[in-house]
Amino acid sequence: MEQGIDRPSWDEYFMTLADEVATRSTCLRRSVGALIVKDRRILATGYNGVPSGLRHCSETGCLRQQLNVPSGQRHEICRGLHAEQNAIIQAARYGIDISGACIYITTQPCVVCAKMLINAGISEIVYKNPYPDELSAELLAESGIKMRVYDESAK
Numbered sequence: 158m159e160q161g162i163d164r165p166s167w168d169e170y171f172m173t174l175a176d177e178v179a180t181r182s183t184c185l186r187r188s189v190g191a192l193i194v195k196d197r198r199i200l201a202t203g204y205n206g207v208p209s210g211l212r213h214c215s216e217t218g219c220l221r222q223q224l225n226v227p228s229g230q231r232h233e234i235c236r237g238l239h240a241e242q243n244a245i246i247q248a249a250r251y252g253i254d255i256s257g258a259c260i261y262i263t264t265q266p267c268v269v270c271a272k273m274l275i276n277a278g279i280s281e282i283v284y285k286n287p288y289p290d291e292l293s294a295e296l297l298a299e300s301g302i303k304m305r306v307y308d309e310s311a312k
Contacts, residue, residue, distance in 0.1 A: 167197060168261075168283060168307060168308075171192055171194055171199075171261040171283070172261050172263075172283065172285060172307050174190075174192050174199070174202075174261070175190040175191060175192045175202075175261040175262060175263050175285075176190060176263055177190065178190030178191065178192060178202045178203070178204050178240070179204055179240070179263050180204075181204045181206070182204045182205050182206055182240075183205075183206035183207060183213040183214060183215065183237070184205045184206060184214065184219075184237055185214050185215065185219045185222060186219060186221065186222065186228075187205070187228075187264065188204070188205070188263075189204065189205045189239065189240040189262065189263050189264045190202070190203070190204050190240055190262070190263045191203045191204070191240035191241045191243070191244040191260055191261065191262045191263075192244070192260065192261045192262075193244050193245075193248060193255050193258050193259070193260050193279075194258060194259050194260070194261065195255065195257060195258035195259070200248055200253050200255055200258060201244045201245070201247040201248040201251075201253060201255065202244055202247065203238075203239075203240045203241060203242065203243030203244030203245070203246070203247060204240050204243060205237050205238065205239050205240045205243070206237050206238065206243075207236045207237045207238070208238060211236065214236060214237065217236065219235075220234050220235070220236070221234060221235055228288070228289055229267065229288060229289040229290045232267060232269055239266075239267065239269070239270050240262060240263070240264075241260065241262060241266055241270040241273065241274060242269075242270060242273060244260065245273055245274075245277050248277075255277055255278065255279065256277070256278030256279075256280075257278060257280050258278075258279055258280065258281075259279070259280065259281040259282070259283060260274065260279050260281070260282055260283070261283045261284075261307075262282065262283070262284045262285070263284070263285050263286060264284060264285065264286045264287075264288050265284045265286065265287050265288040265290070265293070265294075266282065266284070266288070266290075266293055266297070267288060267290050267293055268290050268292045268293040268296065270293075271290075271292075271293040271296050271297050271300075272296065274297075274302065275296065275297070275300045275302065279302060280302060280303065281302065281303040281304075281305070282297065282302055282303070282304050282305070283305045283306075283307050284304075284305075284306060284307060285306070285307045285309070287306075
């Protein structure tokens with residue numbers, strides 16, 4: 158903390174922004190936000206929801222809910238993209254190099270997102286909430302990407 162100024166830590170600042178990004182989510186099951194950061198600069202954001210221009214699940218219904226698909230399974234039948242996927246896509250669309258960057262995510266990545274983050278060159282993942290995906294955790298550990306659970310008590 159700087160003398161006389163009470164400011165949030167960088168982790169707190171970026172995770173607070175990821176929480177805010179999650180408020181744009183259109184998913185009926187879980188709102189997730191992601192923020193890609195490099196050298197303390199925000200490069201891209203993403204939240205989970207259907208591709209641009211398509212009807213939201215609130216209009217079509219959630220197929221995963223209708224079929225009682227457990228969390229962490231059958232990602233391919235979902236109409237939406239995950240927050241991490243949308244952040245990576247936004248960076249690619251606007252020509253932003255995210256290799257060596259850190260991603261702040263409100264929920265631990267699934268295996269599909271883990272593979273994308275590995276190939277995108279992300280060097281660190283900071284997440285808040287756990288997600289039931291053992292293969293994701295294994296792949297990320299094998300990749301050498303630094304993983305941290307955001308410590309809310311460190312505020």
